[in-house]
Amino acid sequence: xxxxxxxxxxxxxxxxxxxxxxxxxxxxxxxxxxxxxxxxxxxxxxxxxxxxxxxxxxxxxxxxxxxxxxxxxxxxxxxxxxxxxxxxxxxxxxxxxxxxxxxxxxxxxxxxxxxxxxxxxxxxxxxxxxxxxxxxxxxxxxxxxxxxxxxxxxxxxxxxxxxxxxxxxxxxxxxxxxxxxxxxxxxxxxxxxxxxxxxxxxxxxxxxxxxxxxxxxxxxxxxxxxxxxxxxxxxxxxxxxxxxxxxxxxxxxxxxxxxxxxxxxxxxxxxxxxxxxxxxxxxxxxxxxxxxxxxxxxxxxxxxxxxxxxxxxxxxxxxxxxxxx
Amino acid sequence: xxxxxxxxxxxxxxxxxxxxxxxxxxxxxxxxxxxxxxxxxxxxxxxxxxxxxxxxxxxxxxxxxxxxxxxxxxxxxxxxxxxxxxxxxxxxxxxxxxxxxxxxxxxxxxxxxxxxxxxxxxxxxxxxxxxxxxxxxxxxxxxxxxxxxxxxxxxxxxxxxxxxxxxxxxxxxxxxxxxxxxxxxxxxxxxxxxxxxxxxxxxxxxxxxxxxxxxxxxxxxxxxxxxxxxxxxxxxxxxxxxxxxxxxxxxxxxxxxxxxxxxxxxxxxxxxxxxxxxxxxxxxxxxxxxxxxxxxxxxxxxxxxxxxxxxxxxxxxxxxxxxxxxxxxxxxxxxxxxxxxxxxxxxxxxxxxxxxxx
Ligand SMILES: Cc1ncc(C[n+]2csc(CCOP(=O)(O)OP(=O)(O)O)c2C)c(N)n1
Numbered sequence: 197x198x199x200x201x202x203x204x205x206x207x208x209x210x211x212x213x214x215x216x217x218x219x220x221x222x223x224x225x226x227x228x229x230x231x232x233x234x235x236x237x238x239x240x241x242x243x244x245x246x247x248x249x250x251x252x253x254x255x256x257x258x259x260x261x262x263x264x265x266x267x268x269x270x271x272x273x274x275x276x277x278x279x280x281x282x283x284x285x286x287x288x289x290x291x292x293x294x295x296x297x298x299x300x301x302x303x304x305x306x307x308x309x310x311x312x313x314x315x316x317x318x319x320x321x322x323x324x325x326x327x328x329x330x331x332x333x334x335x336x337x338x339x340x341x342x343x344x345x346x347x348x349x350x351x352x353x354x355x356x357x358x359x360x361x362x363x364x365x366x367x368x369x370x371x372x373x374x375x376x377x378x379x380x381x382x383x384x385x386x387x388x389x390x391x392x393x394x395x396x397x398x399x400x401x402x403x404x405x406x407x408x409x410x411x412x413x414x415x416x417x418x419x420x421x422x423x424x425x426x427x428x429x430x431x432x433x434x435x436x437x438x439x440x441x442x443x444x445x446x447x448x449x450x451x452x453x454x455x456x457x458x459x460x461x462x463x464x465x466x467x468x469x470x471x472x473x474x475x476x477x478x479x480x481x482x483x484x485x486x487x488x489x490x491x492x493x494x495x496x497x498x499x500x501x502x503x504x505x506x507x508x509x510x511x512x513x514x515x516x517x518x519x520x521x
Numbered sequence: 522x523x524x525x526x527x528x529x530x531x532x533x534x535x536x537x538x539x540x541x542x543x544x545x546x547x548x549x550x551x552x553x554x555x556x557x558x559x560x561x562x563x564x565x566x567x568x569x570x571x572x573x574x575x576x577x578x579x580x581x582x583x584x585x586x587x588x589x590x591x592x593x594x595x596x597x598x599x600x601x602x603x604x605x606x607x608x609x610x611x612x613x614x615x616x617x618x619x620x621x622x623x624x625x626x627x628x629x630x631x632x633x634x635x636x637x638x639x640x641x642x643x644x645x646x647x648x649x650x651x652x653x654x655x656x657x658x659x660x661x662x663x664x665x666x667x668x669x670x671x672x673x674x675x676x677x678x679x680x681x682x683x684x685x686x687x688x689x690x691x692x693x694x695x696x697x698x699x700x701x702x703x704x705x706x707x708x709x710x711x712x713x714x715x716x717x718x719x720x721x722x723x724x725x726x727x728x729x730x731x732x733x734x735x736x737x738x739x740x741x742x743x744x745x746x747x748x749x750x751x752x753x754x755x756x757x758x759x760x761x762x763x764x765x766x767x768x769x770x771x772x773x774x775x776x777x778x779x780x781x782x783x784x785x786x787x788x789x790x791x792x793x794x795x796x797x798x799x800x801x802x803x804x805x806x807x808x809x810x811x812x813x814x815x816x817x818x819x820x821x822x823x824x825x826x827x828x829x830x831x832x833x834x835x836x837x838x839x840x841x842x843x844x845x846x847x848x849x850x851x852x853x854x855x856x857x858x859x860x861x862x863x864x865x866x867x868x869x870x871x872x873x874x875x876x877x878x879x
Contacts, residue, residue: 205531225715225716225718226716226717226718227583227719228717229717229789230717230718230789231789233716233784233785251717251718251722252718252722252725253684253687253718253722253723254654254655254684254685254687254688254715254718254723255687255688255689255730257688257689258687258689281653282653282654284653285653285656285688285689285690296670316707320583320584320634321583321584322584322612322634322652322782323650323652324581324652324653325652400559402811419569426784444689461868462864491853491854491865491868491869492857492864492865492868493853493854493857493865494857496853497631497635498583498634499633499634499635499636499848500634500636500848500850500852500853501848503850503853503872503876504853509875509878509879510875513875513878514732
């Protein structure tokens with residue numbers, strides 16, 4: 197089996213998709229000759245040509261909008277938005293059209309497409325490149341939102357997204373692009389959308405995280421395990437639809453939950469998870485659910501990035517809090 | 522690619538440093554100190570740029586967007602503005618920013634990842650660099666609109682690249698300017714690439730300038746490596762704006778010598794031959810220096826003195842920026858709202874407690 201980084205796994209998934217289905221096309225800025233600013237599409241333009249891997253004009257509304265037209269007319273577009281923070285010019289097309297076409301046409305013209313976007317902080321990127329605004333999209337009915345945190349999941353989830361009959365926003369944690377290598381099967385496989393991944397099992401506290409916060413949660417869990425507190429870590433992975441069953445079962449088992457995300461706190465996805473657990477596991481809870489999040493401030497430029505992003509220390513403190521309650 | 526860009530537009534100084542007949546006419550009325558100032562700014566800006574790239578390589582600043590090759594477009598255009606005029610730049614306009622009155626230290630702080638670097642000194646109407654492409658274009662139209670409604674003579678300028686002309690904001694900004702006859706100048710530095718994507722992938726038209734017609738504003742294409750031509754064209758656009766004749770779209774044809782940013786490798790998407798031609802044969806500084814020297818306005822000795830002077834100023838700014846006190850974590854909350862809502866006060870307190878506990 198090949199050893200892949202997360203971004204190589206994404207590249208491999210797209211290569212397979214392009215090979216298997218002549219309707220698959222990739223469109224975006226710098227995805228062709230340049231192979232993507234992060235190299236996600238490296239080698240694909242050379243291999244599949246200018247009609248399948250398409251450098252577009254610099255226009256997110258145009259890219260998403262034309263992809264919608266392609267999708268309803270029989271292609272399978274994969275859109276690359278260069279950074280999630282630059283999806284906003286295309287937001288109109290995502291929210292008003294991609295997400296609700298199925299409803300508006302009563303199933304006649306669904307927009308089956310994937311929108312890939314690097315997101316999140318931790319790489320000292322320039323201003324506005326490090327947003328984590330997944331909540332905006334999770335809050336959009338008709339859109340699925342997934343976030344892999346390992347190379348294996350990246351490949352399988354992306355292939356699942358490509359074959360999904362609905363529009364899927366595929367968020368790529370930049371911090372993890374090259375963080376680890378992992379064995380990834382050569383053949384095509386799918387990691388089903390809508391399923392969380394239990395990263396490690398534990399008895400006392402459940403840590404819920406996604407994207408680049410998964411390794412942070414794992415680090416905090418390890419720290420507490422050494423002190424005799426056993427932490428279960430769950431990679432939520434599919435932010436919409438949520439794997440309610442896995443999350444609720446875990447919290448019923450441990451009785452305590454800490455939710456970790458790097459997006460701002462107010463009305464973040466963590467708030468939704470907390471509400472869900474409160475609704476479905478109230479009688480099992482031994483302590484109020486804790487959230488460790490970014491602050492309600494614009495994601496800072498990198499000089500203050502570390503102060504903004506949750507780290508293992510902050511997660512540990514939250515674990516302490518829910519245990520001591 | 523080169524085919525599309527063969528005609529660089531209005532040119533007064535030829536690449537060999539000689540003036541065209543129209544150039545002679547434009548050159549004559551310009552005061553001697555300004556002629557020298559053109560060059561001094563271009564040289565200083567280039568030195569700053571080269572220094573910044575090294576600082577990035579040494580890990581002393583973050584990812585940086587170089588501008589080398591675009592000095593004439595920036596200097597020529599900005600020197601035709603007044604202090605009252607508004608400037609809405611993108612991330613590549615360090616030259617514009619300096620001329621507008623932004624201290625070098627601030628520009629460096631910005632690239633050190635510090636938001637303080639967005640803030641100009643009192644009285645400098647310079648917006649922070651626009652990072653999302655083209656979004657500053659409607660802002661410039663709006664600022665110009667306000668000037669018009671208030672009966673003030675100031676104009677507004679938006680700086681952007683050729684890639685920006687593909688975004689909806691470009692078209693919306695120009696359309697407002699046309700409809701409301703606004704005193705605004707849209708200054709496109711067509712450096713022929715949006716990261717890796719060539720100009721031919723942004724538009725099927727031959728030029729950016731011709732798009733002005735669709736909005737009933739004036740469009741001009743000028744050799745962006747010719748500081749005299751840029752200055753003259755911009756001066757004219759400013760005059761028109763101030764006298765109520767409306768907006769102008771200026772397309773300055775130029776080329777970025779290096780990569781898009783220090784995180785980019787231009788060798789992946791640009792022919793070496795093409796880059797060499799622009800760097801060696803069409804460099805805006807070389808061309809202008811030849812003219813100045815031929816006119817007896819500049820010498821090798823003056824060059825040496827000026828370089829030394831700039832380098833010292835730049836080093837001092839680097840020192841100042843590097844010794845600027847690190848912002849405390851609570852600075853995250855400093856300017857989010859005029860008055861911090863209670864929930865944010867609580868978040869700030871919890872951050873301070875965390876910091877103590879570490
Ligand atoms: C809305 C938006 N989309 C994508 C990007 C990523 N990006 C940054 S610079 C750039 C190319 C811009 O090219 P151009 O407008 O020609 O300006 P230049 O960099 O050449 O000065 C891209 C695609 C962005 N900053 N904003």
